[in-house]
Every structure is written in structure tokens, then in C-alpha cells.
Amino acid sequence: VHMLTTCDEQEDGSFLLNGQKIYQTNGPRADWCIVYAVSEKDKGNTMGQFLVDTSLDGWTAERINIPWTPRISLGKETMKNVRIPKECAIGAPGVGREYLFEGLNLERLGASGLYVAQAWGALAHATIYTNMRKQFNTEVIKYQGVGFPLTDLWAKTMNLTLSLLYINRLVDEKLRESKDGILPQGFNLSLGVYVSQLKYQCAMLTERVCYECANLMGGAGVCDNTLMQDLMGLSRIQEIGAGTRQIQQYIMSYGLRKIFK
Ligand SMILES: Cc1cc2nc3c(=O)[nH]c(=O)nc-3n(C[C@H](O)[C@H](O)[C@H](O)COP(=O)(O)OP(=O)(O)OC[C@H]3O[C@@H](n4cnc5c(N)ncnc54)[C@H](O)[C@@H]3O)c2cc1C
Known part of the structure; x- marks a missing residue:
């Protein structure tokens, strides 16, 4: 969930995700993620919800270590023009926050x-x-x-x-x-x-x-x-x-x- 990660709708209905978000539980291990991104930065009412295959081009995840909990896999994810197909936009911009x-x-x-x-x-x-x-x-x-x-x-x-x-x-x-x-x-x-x-x-x-x-x-x-x-x-x-x-x-x-x- 991030108010600075953006989603830009393309002509074919797909979305490009861009941004960086820190501290996701199991982020570095996940095959799939749910990402909330906004079409206008810092505007929660433009938020969309996306199902993301983490093997897509442009997706990277680093592990953040918390010394008190060495077995928890916490992630810092970066999205650079990650293209999300139309069918994986499970909440269009505008309904993401409600979801x-x-x-x-x-x-x-x-x-x-x-x-x-x-x-x-x-x-x-x-x-x-x-x-x-x-x-x-x-x-x-x-x-x-x-x-x-x-x-x-x-x-x-x-x-x-x-x-x-x-x-x-x-x-x-x-x-x-x-x-x-x-x-x-x-x-x-x-x-x-x-x-x-x-x-x-x-x-x-x-x-x-x-x-x-x-x-x-x-x-x-x-x-x-x-x-x-x-x-x-x-x-x-x-x-x-x-x-x-x-x-x-x-x-x-x-x-x-x-x-x-
Ligand atoms: C172990 C762990 C697992 C996590 N898992 C996930 C996850 O799976 N998915 C996910 O999306 N996020 C996850 N997070 C992120 C977590 O939700 C955020 O770390 C948390 O919301 C605090 O945000 P922040 O770290 O940016 O702190 P900051 O926003 O920098 O907060 C610093 C301090 O300021 C206070 N503060 C901030 N804003 C306000 C305000 N408006 N009014 C009053 N006080 C305020 C905070 O309460 C805090 O005390 C995880 C974090 C941790 C540590």
C-alpha cells in the first residue's frame, strides 16, 4: 500500500506500475503480491488494486533484516514500469481504497x-x-x-x-x-x-x-x-x-x- 506508487493506464487497458515501497511481510518470498497504487500521487481516492506476478520485468525485491526477528522476511520492493495485464487490475483507480x-x-x-x-x-x-x-x-x-x-x-x-x-x-x-x-x-x-x-x-x-x-x-x-x-x-x-x-x-x-x- 503506497500513496507514491503510481499506476498509469495504457491504451490496451494494461497498467504500468512505478514506485518503491518498504516493509512488506514476506515480500522477498512472494510469487504474487497485491499492490495498491494511485493514478495521482498522494491522492487516495485515485487508488487502484493490482494482482502482481513478481516474476514480471521491472519488479525487484530486497530483504530488510530486523535483528529482533531474524526469520521474518520483510521486503523492499521496487517497481519500474511493471506492466500489469488488464485482467490483473482487480480494482480500477478510484475503488482501490475502498477494497x-x-x-x-x-x-x-x-x-x-x-x-x-x-x-x-x-x-x-x-x-x-x-x-x-x-x-x-x-x-x-x-x-x-x-x-x-x-x-x-x-x-x-x-x-x-x-x-x-x-x-x-x-x-x-x-x-x-x-x-x-x-x-x-x-x-x-x-x-x-x-x-x-x-x-x-x-x-x-x-x-x-x-x-x-x-x-x-x-x-x-x-x-x-x-x-x-x-x-x-x-x-x-x-x-x-x-x-x-x-x-x-x-x-x-x-x-x-x-x-x-
Ligand atoms: C514487521 C513489519 C511488517 C510490515 N508488513 C507490511 C505489509 O505486509 N504491507 C504493508 O503495506 N506494510 C507493512 N508494514 C509497514 C507498516 O505498516 C509501516 O511501517 C507502518 O504503518 C508505519 O509506517 P512508517 O514505517 O512509514 O512509519 P512513519 O510513518 O515514519 O511513522 C513514524 C512515527 O510517526 C507516527 N505517525 C506517522 N504518521 C502519523 C500521523 N498522521 N499522525 C500521528 N502519528 C503519525 C507513527 O505512528 C510512528 O510512531 C510492515 C512493517 C513492519 C515493521
Whole structure:
């Protein structure tokens, strides 16, 4: 998605894509991509949606390394006169943004699920460790400095998980009722604020839970002999992808304005 990547329609109905976009999950590995490009730079209402075969001439992808998550393949893609056949222009300039927003809530809900799953992974590790590890012949979970903070992380993770499942169930019901597999526009629009609340809090929570659980595991929490280091690395970057903290806060504050009005 990029407001500076352009699409120019040709006489035969094909499009030429030009531009550069950084930070695409799995970009360097993808055989196919969905690209959103505008016919006028910085004008979102001219956005189109394109299905792109990454073996086409003019397409290059470099890998960007995030030290905390060495196994994630993040890409920087450059498009130089990539010719997209007519049939791969799945959203003409003008409707691309609408198509983008159609899927955004579901993407953020999926991401939130991933975040709480990481928190649960960390909780499971810390629970096993603190129930087995003994100091002064006593399991460390019985020391309140260990057991009580663990319950705090557990309670927060459980409550957010239940909220997330509740919203997901509403979405599932609406999708089941829908004939075309698309969420009704009004529902999707009002869903945005609640999805932002979840994305915002789940991303922050997982970072805290993974770090604190590792902390409760002492040396074992920071070594590479368990999944804790992966969980800590992943949870540190979750506030950025799928819309940063500030973007979620913007959406939420807009929601509060609407309620007030
Ligand atoms: C691991 C990872 C995976 C990603 N995967 C994808 C992907 O698959 N597809 C894709 O399209 N993108 C992807 N991204 C890109 C991601 O969506 C952007 O990095 C993110 O939206 C922030 O944009 P930026 O990096 O340009 O930061 P900037 O826009 O430079 O933001 C810098 C800071 O300013 C704040 N800020 C920016 N604009 C505003 C504003 N208007 N109001 C208030 N605060 C603002 C930001 O919140 C942030 O704190 C990914 C990024 C990461 C890190």
C-alpha cells in the first residue's frame, strides 16, 4: 500500500506500475503480491488494486533484516514500469481504497489473534518453569514476587482474549449471513473502532507479557534454549505493523468525536 506508487493506464487497458515501497511481510518470498497504487500521487481516492506476478520485468525485491526477528522476511520492493495485464487490475483507480479498507479490520483482528497467541506462549513457558524450578527447596511460583505478577499477566491476557473472541464471533456471524462473503459496509465501518482498541491493546500487552514472563524465568528466559527469545523478538515489533499505535489512537479518538456529536 503506497500513496507514491503510481499506476498509469495504457491504451490496451494494461497498467504500468512505478514506485518503491518498504516493509512488506514476506515480500522477498512472494510469487504474487497485491499492490495498491494511485493514478495521482498522494491522492487516495485515485487508488487502484493490482494482482502482481513478481516474476514480471521491472519488479525487484530486497530483504530488510530486523535483528529482533531474524526469520521474518520483510521486503523492499521496487517497481519500474511493471506492466500489469488488464485482467490483473482487480480494482480500477478510484475503488482501490475502498477494497483496501474492506479487508483492514479482518487483517487487524488476525494480527491481534497472533499477538495474544504469543502472550499465551510466553505464559505457558513461565508457568511450566516457575512450577518446576526450585529455590531453597520451594517452587519459585510460591514466592509471591513470582507467582503474583504471573497471575496479573494471565488475567490481562485472558480478558483480552475473551474480548477478541467475542468480536471475532460477531464477525463470523455477519460473514455467515452475508451472501457474497463480504461484511456489510455499515457493520464494517462501526467495527473499525473496536478493532483498533483490540489491535492497540493486544500489541502492547504481548510485548509486556513476553518480556515479564521471560523475566520470571531468570537466565532461561533470555537464552536461546526455549522459544522465549523468539516470543520476545516478535512481540517487540507488533505495534508497528498493521497500523501503528498512533494510527489506532487516531481511529479511536475519531470514534469518540462521533459519539460526542
Ligand atoms: C514487521 C513489519 C511488517 C510490515 N508488513 C507490511 C505489509 O505486509 N504491507 C504493508 O503495506 N506494510 C507493512 N508494514 C509497514 C507498516 O505498516 C509501516 O511501517 C507502518 O504503518 C508505519 O509506517 P512508517 O514505517 O512509514 O512509519 P512513519 O510513518 O515514519 O511513522 C513514524 C512515527 O510517526 C507516527 N505517525 C506517522 N504518521 C502519523 C500521523 N498522521 N499522525 C500521528 N502519528 C503519525 C507513527 O505512528 C510512528 O510512531 C510492515 C512493517 C513492519 C515493521
